Amino acid sequence: MLSLPLHSWPGPQPSWQQGILLIGTRHKPGTSRAEARERIRQALGSVLAQTLSIRADAISFPRNPGNRPRVLIAGRAEPGLSISHEGTLSVAALNLHGAVGIDLMQVQEVPDWETIACDYLGPHTTRQLQQVAEEQRPTAFAQAWCLREAMLKCAGLPLVEWSDTTQPPGRSFTLDLPATVQGVVVLPDAEDAWAPGLTA
Structure with missing residues (x-):
């Protein structure tokens, strides 16, 4: 899979690539999941206001516990949004033109x-x-898990046990992260396939 850069926030203003935006925030150890959710939404709101040159009050995040995250931008069609948390890192992927899925997983032994x-x-x-060397398997497993979760998120599906009907199509990219964490972004299949390096 091709690798994509993750823009740290706060930091330099990130750039859009064909309507795709990827940002990440770091938290102090012990930060609650509720705090982490709030911080990544605040970061995303700030980035959207700056990069789209709009007022902060034109951006809202409807809350619907148990359902996919959403962001509304006044005067625009609702974009796709996906968020993931792992340890002290939270990431958000936003697609102005359609769905998106993102997932993180710590690299660790899974007995x-x-x-x-x-x-x-x-x-x-x-x-x-099974064919991966034992010392490399934790990384390979984490990447495979992230791919599965991100594909399901992109398709708007919950995590379910495997079947041929629960493997939605999509184009996948890894995130450029430290070796201790794996991350994958998935975009819908399309005729005019998105490619890294093409700007909006």
């Missing part, structure tokens, strides 16, 4: 990885993971 892979990642991915 029952094979059972989890069979249940959630499918037989093909499980076979691939």
Whole structure:
């Protein structure tokens, strides 16, 4: 998979690439999930106001617990938004032109990885993971898990056990992150495929 840069916030103003924006925020250890959610939304609101040259009050984040995150921008069609949290890092992916999915996972030993892979990642991915060297498997498993979650998020689907009907199509990209964390972004399949480096 191609790798995409994650823009840290606060920091230099990030740039859009064909309507796609990726930002990340760091939190102090012990930060609650509720705080992390609030901070990434505040960061996204600030970035949107600056990069789109709009007022902060033109941006809102409707709350609907248990459902996908949403952002509304006055005068624009509702963009796709996906958010993920892992440890002290929160990330957000926004697509002005459609759906998007993003997911993070800490690289760590998963004792029952094979059972989890069979249940959630499918037989093909499980076979691939079985062939990976043991010392590299935690990284490979984390990336495969992120890919699965990000694909489901992009399709607006919850995490469910594997079946041929629960593997939506999509174009995937890894995030440029420290080796201790894996991250994947998924965009819908399209005729005019988005490619990194093309600006909005």
